[in-house]
Amino acid sequence: MDISIVVPLYNEAESLPELYDWIERVMKANGFSYEIIFVNDGSTDGSWEVIEGLSRRDPNVHGIKFRRNYGKSPALFCGFRAAQGDVVITMDADLQDSPDEIPALYHMITDEGYDLVSGYKKKRYDPLSKTLPTKLFNATARRVSGIKNLHDFNCGLKAYRKEVVKNIEVYGEMHRYIPYLAKNAGFAKIGEKVVHHQARKFGHTKFGGLNRFVNGYLDLLSLWFLNSFGLKPMHVFGFLGSVMFFLGFIAVVVVGSIKLVAICNGVPAPLVANSPYFYIALTMMILGTQLFVAGFLGELISRNAQERNNYKIEKEI
Ligand code: UDP
Numbered sequence: 001m002d003i004s005i006v007v008p009l010y011n012e013a014e015s016l017p018e019l020y021d022w023i024e025r026v027m028k029a030n031g032f033s034y035e036i037i038f039v040n041d042g043s044t045d046g047s048w049e050v051i052e053g054l055s056r057r058d059p060n061v062h063g064i065k066f067r068r069n070y071g072k073s074p075a076l077f078c079g080f081r082a083a084q085g086d087v088v089i090t091m092d093a094d095l096q097d098s099p100d101e102i103p104a105l106y107h108m109i110t111d112e113g114y115d116l117v118s119g120y121k122k123k124r125y126d127p128l129s130k131t132l133p134t135k136l137f138n139a140t141a142r143r144v145s146g147i148k149n150l151h152d153f154n155c156g157l158k159a160y161r162k163e164v165v166k167n168i169e170v171y172g173e174m175h176r177y178i179p180y181l182a183k184n185a186g187f188a189k190i191g192e193k194v195v196h197h198q199a200r201k202f203g204h205t206k207f208g209g210l211n212r213f214v215n216g217y218l219d220l221l222s223l224w225f226l227n228s229f230g231l232k233p234m235h236v237f238g239f240l241g242s243v244m245f246f247l248g249f250i251a252v253v254v255v256g257s258i259k260l261v262a263i264c265n266g267v268p269a270p271l272v273a274n275s276p277y278f279y280i281a282l283t284m285m286i287l288g289t290q291l292f293v294a295g296f297l298g299e300l301i302s303r304n305a306q307e308r309n310n311y312k313i314e315k316e317i
């Protein structure tokens, strides 16, 4: 099978028939063998009934129905698990992404050798409250992930080589960072294609609110940390803890020597608690010990994690 199209959706009943017709038209015109996997993420409108109707008519249509709303990432995860095509395309269900882009994306994977191609909504039809923070978000993601050529990490329209989606785990709200997940799994050839974008036709955005920026930022930090130190937490915590403890120890020596020198010279000895070094010694040694223990605990946890020897092997001969 050439293409699997994975469509996560939450309350998009009005858009589905039009989206389906459009995808089918493009697929037939290009002669692709394909499947469409609609992942219904706990919709409370009639989305599932529409999907059932479509799949009765067309054997290329598959559906996965969640019992409740889990989020876009879990929906993508289950769609990826089910996908069978050589190239996997993800797209939003709200008609903002155009199926006309699929053939070009497909050829970038098969002919140009890309592992992942992300859409880039250069001209966006979203409110300013959405586009402006997104610029900042992408700049940060570019820096942290080291994928310098991407302008639109969170674009719903993406194409993947099949191995990519089978080797990454999109959980929580990590759908924002799929290129980074792919890079961390060892897929280096990541590209971008400018895609056409439209204003939402039906319904409203499911990602309003400001907390997505806070969460997005925290997720990015987690990914960065997991990728850099996930398998060796002691290397960061142990190092920081040791440095702090050492500085604290020097401060102890300073405080102690001041007192000793005073005593030897017969001067009335000052209280150690009067010296600023006393407080430096106190905080540094306590923090140092705690960081060290955190590293040790992290090490014990990662040593016992089931995933600890889950390396991505590309080939064996
Ligand atoms: N979506 C989902 N589960 C959710 C939220 C959104 O499956 O909990 C789907 C949604 O139906 C759409 C896609 O994710 O197909 C992108 O969502 P949306 O268009 O609301 O995001 P925006 O384009 O505004 O960033």
Ligand code: MG
Pocket (backbone or CB within 6 Å): 092, 094, 096, 200, 205
């Ligand atoms: Mg949208």
